[in-house]
Amino acid sequence: MKKNLVLLGSFALVCSSSAQTKDSIPQKVQAIVADKFPAARVLNLSYEYNGGYKYSSNVKGGVITRGKVESLHQAGGSLNVNFLNRRSWTLGTSLGYQYTSFNVQESDLSTQPQKMRTQDFHYHYESLNFSYFSKLFGKMVIYSASFMTDGSDKGIERMRGILTGTWVLKATRDVQMTIGLLGFIDPAAIIPVVPTFTYKQQYRDGWMIDVLLPKGAYVRKTMLRNGRLSLGADLSTTTFYLNDFWESDKVYTFSQMEINSGLTYEHNLGRSFIATLKSGMKNIPRSRIFEKSERQNNYVWEASADPSFYVNVGLSFNPFAKKRR
Numbered sequence: 067m068k069k070n071l072v073l074l075g076s077f078a079l080v081c082s083s084s085a086q087t088k089d090s091i092p093q094k095v096q097a098i099v100a101d102k103f104p105a106a107r108v109l110n111l112s113y114e115y116n117g118g119y120k121y122s123s124n125v126k127g128g129v130i131t132r133g134k135v136e137s138l139h140q141a142g143g144s145l146n147v148n149f150l151n152r153r154s155w156t157l158g159t160s161l162g163y164q165y166t167s168f169n170v171q172e173s174d175l176s177t178q179p180q181k182m183r184t185q186d187f188h189y190h191y192e193s194l195n196f197s198y199f200s201k202l203f204g205k206m207v208i209y210s211a212s213f214m215t216d217g218s219d220k221g222i223e224r225m226r227g228i229l230t231g232t233w234v235l236k237a238t239r240d241v242q243m244t245i246g247l248l249g250f251i252d253p254a255a256i257i258p259v260v261p262t263f264t265y266k267q268q269y270r271d272g273w274m275i276d277v278l279l280p281k282g283a284y285v286r287k288t289m290l291r292n293g294r295l296s297l298g299a300d301l302s303t304t305t306f307y308l309n310d311f312w313e314s315d316k317v318y319t320f321s322q323m324e325i326n327s328g329l330t331y332e333h334n335l336g337r338s339f340i341a342t343l344k345s346g347m348k349n350i351p352r353s354r355i356f357e358k359s360e361r362q363n364n365y366v367w368e369a370s371a372d373p374s375f376y377v378n379v380g381l382s383f384n385p386f387a388k389k390r391r
Contacts, residue, residue, distance in 0.1 A: 102334045103294055104384055105278075108147060112380035114140040116348060118169075123353075123369035135371075136169040140304070154200070160193045160212075166306055187306035187320075191216040206234040208246075218307040223317060223358055227251035232262065242266045254319065256362050284330070292334040299327035307358065321362060322353040326376065342380040347373050 116138035124130045142165060148158035168185045193214040200207045210230045217223040232246035246262040265277040272288030282300030289295055301324070308318040328346010335341055355367040 102292065103332050103340060106146060107340070107382040107384045109143070109145055109383040110380060111143045111382070112141070112342075112378060114138075114376060114378040116140075117375045119348075119350070119371045119374035121350075121353075121369045121371035123367060126366055126368065134171040136171055138169075139165075139167040141165050148195075155196065155198045157197075158195045160191070160195060162191045164189045164304075164306075166304060187308075188219040189216065189306040190218075202233060206237070208232040208234070216305075218309065220307070220309055223307050223319075224254075226254075230262070240268045253359065254321075254356070254362055290333070292336075294332045296330040296332075297328075298330075299325055301325055308355065311355065317358045318355050318366070319358045320353070320355050323351055325349040325351065338384050340382045340384070342378075342382070344378040344380075345376065348376045349373050 116135075118134065118136045118138070120132065120134045122130055122132050142163050144160065144162035146158065146160045148156045150157040166187045166189070170183055170185060191214060193212045195210065195212045197208055197210040200209065208231070210228075210232075212228040213225070214227065215222050215225050227250075229249040229251065230246060232244050234242075234244050236243045242264070243266075244262070244264045248260045248262050250258055250260075260280060263277070263279045266274065268274045274286040274288075275284075276286055276296075276298075277283045280301060282298060284296040284298030284300075286294055286296040304320075304322040304324060306320050308320055311318045326344070326346060326348050328344065330342065330344045332340055332342050350371040353369040353371070354362055354365040356362055356365040
């Protein structure tokens with residue numbers, strides 16, 4: 067899912083849960099979420115427009131062809147809720163939907179390319195998330211497991227899982243740092259285990275360094291009392307399923323890796339609402355199509371694209387947010 071499975075990991079889960087129950091984790095970790103702009107938010111809505119880009123593609127082992135995406139529109143939302151909170155564990159769910167619309171010239175997604183065509187895709191995901199809090203050498207460790215399903219407007223297509231372990235090395239009001247491992251129970255995963263690292267340090271005059279690897283990194287500055295401006299880059303993906311690719315009765319997965327760099331402005335509207343405006347350049351190092359039960363390395367179609375301009379607007383709601391003292 068475009069938004070945040072591999073990106074936030076278990077640390078975002080603990081941020082969300084700590085905002086809901088005061089006694090579930092230590093006060094030092096609660097300081098992380100006592101912020102006007104928490105990393106994990108309950109309800110998220112977004113719309114993104116991409117001005118278009120040229121791309122080159124090839125069927126694996128075939129001839130390279132060229133095309134152009136004239137414009138790209140994406141709209142969606144997500145819901146993240148913990149419905150059971152205990153002192154040492156939480157249980158919750160994540161639900162999401164994304165609509166993607168391409169205006170494509172000389173599309174390679176058909177055996178009979180047309181000069182211009184519009185292609186619409188629907189993608190949804192659901193997950194059940196469990197987190198357990200413990201200690202290692204006197205420091206907090208967060209273990210989490212997620213069982214996930216996703217699919218298209220035709221129904222559920224796949225099931226997979228994620229396991230994470232996150233060690234909180236430091237959690238003060240000004241500095242938070244963690245290390246961990248993220249494991250995928252997924253035959254399509256290129257790398258089964260990925261190391262994670264987060265580092266957040268706040269300075270005087272509202273400056274902040276916010277690193278969340280492999281998600282991204284930002285330099286942030288609070289402004290206008292309830293606003294925050296960020297400069298940096300993050301990694302995301304666009305995923306959906308193809309049920310009629312090459313007129314085959316098989317179901318294929320489209321997976322596109324994206325690096326979004328530029329400026330982000332967030333404004334706390336009060337009453338737990340946050341508005342977001344993002345804009346900059348989008349780089350697409352790789353797009354692939356592969357059978358949904360195969361690894362991404364066994365792709366049947368691959369493309370690379372030129373950088374392009376994008377703008378994204380969003381609105382989030384976090385009813386459990388607390389004012390920062």
